[in-house]
Amino acid sequence: MLSSSLRSLGKFFIEGRLLVILRNKFSKKMNIDEFVQNSFGRWKSQRSGHNLAFQHFEDVLSTIDITPVASDDNAVLALCKLSNILPESVTNPFKMEWEGQSDWDDDEITKGSCILVPVPDRETPNTGQLLRSQGYAETIAATGRYRITEDDVFFLETTYDRAAAEERIWFGTPNLRFRVSLIKTSDGQGVLTASFASEIRLMKTPSE
Amino acid sequence: MLSSSLRSLGKFFIEGRLLVILRNKFSKKMNIDEFVQNSFGRWKSQRSGHNLAFQHFEDVLSTIDITPVASDDNAVLALCKLSNILPESVTNPFKMEWEGQSDWDDDEITKGSCILVPVPDRETPNTGQLLRSQGYAETIAATGRYRITEDDVFFLETTYDRAAAEERIWFGTPNLRFRVSLIKTSDGQGVLTASFASEIRLMKTPSE
Secondary structure (H helix, E strand, O other), rough: HHHHHOOOOOEEEOOOOOEEOOHHHHHHOOHHHHHHHHHOOOEEEEEEEEEEEEHHHHHHHHEEEEEEOOOOOOOHHHHHOOOOOHHHOOOEEEEEEEEEEEEOOOEEEEEEEEEEEEEEOOOOOOOOEEEOOOOOOOOOOEEEEEEEEEOOOEEEEEOOOOOOEEEEEEEEEEEEEEEEEEEOOOOOOOOEEEEEEEEEEEEEOOOO | OOOHHHOOOEEEEOOOOOEEEEEEOOOOOOOHHHHHHOOEEEEEEEEEEEOOOOOOEEEEEEEEEEEEEOOHHHHHHHHHHHHHOOHHHOOEEEEEEEEEEEEOOOEEEEEEEEEEEEEEEOOOOEEEEEEEOOOOOOOOOOEEEEEOOOOEEEEEEEEOOOOEEEEEEEEEEEEEEEEEEEEEEOOOOOOEEEEEEEEEEEEOOOOO
């Protein structure tokens, strides 16, 4: 099985698009701007959710688009105002849009989008706030704290009214992202669900 | 759905055993001995495998037992000899045994076990070698390099003849471990499969 997987590696087509998951050498110690810019594009996501109490699995295939948003976009300015943030202190706001299909219900397509606004700390830009127009655990605006670790993992903690979320996102290669998300009790003491996503960048073929 | 999950949290029984997934405060900057000792016990594992080329999911439930092994155990001494390691330089050898059921074939139970032997580097014990009697990607003895990151992630890289494996293991709480495993091409440039496991410690009830 391994050797057949090995043979299949390299370049291959999925849905008519050329997919390359070879790793380029890329520098360590990413900053928040590089992290966001490296995330721009269309991603094919394969996500598995684990309900820890009941040991249920949920497998979801989705498409994620991550695109830049202007710093003076109305949605960005509104989020800044909501969090008392100076608009000039934000960097690389972006939009995430997703459309996915869960194995729990073949007919149910989940769609959504949110605006995300990084606000690096002035002295240590590897840490900061992340404003979002819609949270991961609850569908209201939320503010999380991020830091980028020595291993280039974007680590985000967000506290909501009745839950907390912890996300780790890192690049396996420039065209492959991984994301581990935990939903915890609001005091951060217990973990309710854990999910893991493998996200592969969809690239245009040369003819497109 | 979130609030019902919240209500179910705390203490609950699975298969007659008391399961507690509350987080105790435990110190940061784990060393290799603490990491191994914290891993001893019986774990209920929920693992999702992602085949990245074909976007297949594989969901596996299994039981994992991690138990200490004596440093002068014959299997440990044999592994040391194979890798030209002084037997007195090993710390906390342990055995992993697993028995699991994949959703690919309900009748197939996969069982296995291996001996693992940490050999910390003399100057920097947070890094070192991990000898194992049976590899993750290939079923032969293998030697990996480990390091424990600033975030207490046990990070292991193992190179085999025709593939390489990368594993990240960390504790969400003292009784909850997460593990992300990648199988890569032997040059480390491409990722073939990624898997994510949530491992919950099974604890004895007070009456046992």
